Amino acid sequence: MKDVQIDIRINSVTYDELSAKEQQLINAAKDATKNSYAPYSHFSVGAAALLDNDVIVTGSNQENAAYPSGICAERTTLFYANSQYPDSAVRALAVAAWTEGDFLETPIPPCGACRQVLLETEKRFGTTMRILLFGKKEIYVMEGVKNLLPLSFTTEYLAK
Numbered sequence: 001m002k003d004v005q006i007d008i009r010i011n012s013v014t015y016d017e018l019s020a021k022e023q024q025l026i027n028a029a030k031d032a033t034k035n036s037y038a039p040y041s042h043f044s045v046g047a048a049a050l051l052d053n054d055v056i057v058t059g060s061n062q063e064n065a066a067y068p069s070g071i072c073a074e075r076t077t078l079f080y081a082n083s084q085y086p087d088s089a090v091r092a093l094a095v096a097a098w099t100e101g102d103f104l105e106t107p108i109p110p111c112g113a114c115r116q117v118l119l120e121t122e123k124r125f126g127t128t129m130r131i132l133l134f135g136k137k138e139i140y141v142m143e144g145v146k147n148l149l150p151l152s153f154t155t156e157y158l159a160k
């Protein structure tokens with residue numbers, strides 16, 4: 001037996017250590033939590049995508065009485081961005097979450113389904129995405145979805 005170890009890299013930064021553009025993206029994600037529709041979980045998530053045409057697209061989680069019909073902030077944002085600007089790669093994605101009257105202390109980790117969609121977004125444009133996960137105590141920054149979803153399933157496995 002041998003161990004297989006896959007390393008991921010996450011930088012923990014403070015707001016002040018981010019570039020002005022990244023601060024703007026974090027603020028847009030925080031703002032987007034206000035448009036969340038989360039009457040069931042009371043957990044409001046906002047996301048903001050910076051496209052390579054310099055447009056910032058935002059989105060939030062939208063829930064449904066039939067729970068699985070709802071969708072997370074990350075997928076709302078990426079699907080909207082790709083619907084409106086199908087030729088613009090996503091350079092960066094920021095995520096923030098608000099619950100019980102405040103933003104989360106710790107960085108908000110995207111769910112598994114969203115990680116898979118983030119990966120596809122990178123693949124379709126052949127680029128890597130900078131990911132910024134907001135927490136009041138620290139912000140996690142990753143370069144590329146491989147740091148969020150190691151050992152990922154991609155289209156290469158489907159190739160004959």
Ligand code: THU
Pocket residue numbers: 038041043044045060061062063070071072073074095108109110111114
């Ligand atoms: N949610 C997101 O929108 N993004 C995440 O990264 C984690 C979870 C949503 C889904 C659901 O509306 C609520 O948060 C509670 O799970």
